[in-house]
Amino acid sequence: MLSRVAPWLASRSKDETGPDGVAVRVLGAADTPALRALAMEDPVANVFILSHLDSSGSAAPTSGGASVFGVFDGGALVGACWAGANLVPVQLDPELTSLVAAAAHRAGRRYASIFGPAEPVLALHSHLERLGHLAHEVRAEQPLLAISGQPAVQADPRLGFGDIKDFDSILPACAAMFEEEVGYSPFLGSEDFYSRRVAGLIRQGHSLVHIDTGGTVMFKAELGAVTEQVTQVQGVWMNPAFRGRGLSAGYMAAVVVLAQQFAPVTSLYVNEYNTRARATYERVGFKRLGTFATVLY
Template identity: 55%
Template sequence: MANLLGRVAPWLPSGKEPPREAEFRTLGRKDTPQLWRLVNSDSTANVFMASHLEIAGSAAPSSSGGEVIGTFRGSRLVSACWTGVNVVPVGMADDDGALLGSQLGMSGRRFSSIFGPASSVMSIWSTLKPFSPEPFDVRAEQPLLEIRQPSAIPPNQSLRFTRPHELEKILPACAAMFEEEVGYSPYVGGEEHYRRRVAGLIRRQHSLVDFDDDGQVIFKAELGTVSARAVQIQGVWMNPAYRGKGLSAGYMSAVVGESLKLAPVASLYVNSFNTRALALYKTVGFTRTGEFATVLF
């Protein structure tokens, strides 16, 4: 931990005598129950951390180099933040986020994105910004939506799980969705990492697709992050040749149906300017329950 963060923010006037009300350290195995308490306070917004804990079984640093930084007041864990390739806060108040952003900035680490509850993300970014390269994009308002029951819209029965041998057929659609959504190709820096991610989704039956008679993808979506309490839907994409034909609602209803087989809540977040997507999700039955933000590098 010492190589990344000090126990307190050293720029505070009381930095020489650390204040007890805000201490940062990397979490270990013994902190797992407290981290779960934080995660379960909002299992939809915190699905990323819940999924990590379910897979890893512990709050301790991962073998890939990611770690969870906790904010303590006394012995109580009051907020946390995943720091790996991405930065993902959990229950982080604005002041804690600002302190952590400065600490991360001074550590010299670089990240691909910051995402999660908007107030936490933007507070981290407010003090990380002076240390960071210019971001590719800052999306400060992304409605977080959820649905807890099957949609009233009849599901499109043609949607199914992608099969392993169909990786090459679905990969171009995945890349097209990524580029439309993020603004650059997922192959920047190399194709293999992205291929492995898509293949992993297919292997876990978290990739859904429908093909036309010519073998072209009509619609696809992923159950991108899955925990026992929530599924976060990602990668929703309709082939431009099939847009405007009234097909999206039936496909999304089918995605919701598959999601609710895995967890009691299906969720997603969407850019506030994407009015067409927001209208679709409202039709399917999603309701707004929070606000996310994303900083992309």
């Protein structure tokens, strides 16, 4: 049973406090240790927020307006949700998602997606849908995979870290991957934001790419989130001209080898229906740990 506790904020609304006194508020710097401890209950599933804490050092709202909603019960942080361009639940019980959804809705932001462990993601989506946030697509089952130790196949030595001098080759490949994955161009609205994101990943050493002697990107991936324990691979893309040649497993093995320079565990999540990619990951040695979901708006 969730305890009945005193209100957290004098300015709370009915939507912010549940019938058992469970309350939601925006986290501040003083909440950083509690948020980190909560996320460390599952460092693979929560690598996104842990990576943010590593880079920013704080649970407080960012200069760009992103914040973290914390769910409290009896003084204890029992769940959280990143709220920036996307919503990302952190150890959030699905039964508590109505309070978070109400807070996210009142924040007045437009969210590009919700992603993370399937149960809280789908529960958040259900509540937000009732509040008028209609999804473009719901990907309800995305196996969460991870590998530690050496990959089961030989790594392709041609894959390396991206160099900013190759930005003009890498950016179109990243945009092509994005459009294949979500169905529209990442440059809609503003090319600058996505370009800066790609350039930032290259400068951080989180861009992995093979560019042939003619300047063509054959394969690329990014480490979208990095901590000392876990990396999360995103943006895996094989140039269509080179698909069907059996190259993917070697490239993914190389991704693992390079990612292990940052952390011992390499993770990713993949659409359940992408049987070809899932077979490649299994061949490399990835094992399923759980299920993610993504809701696209």
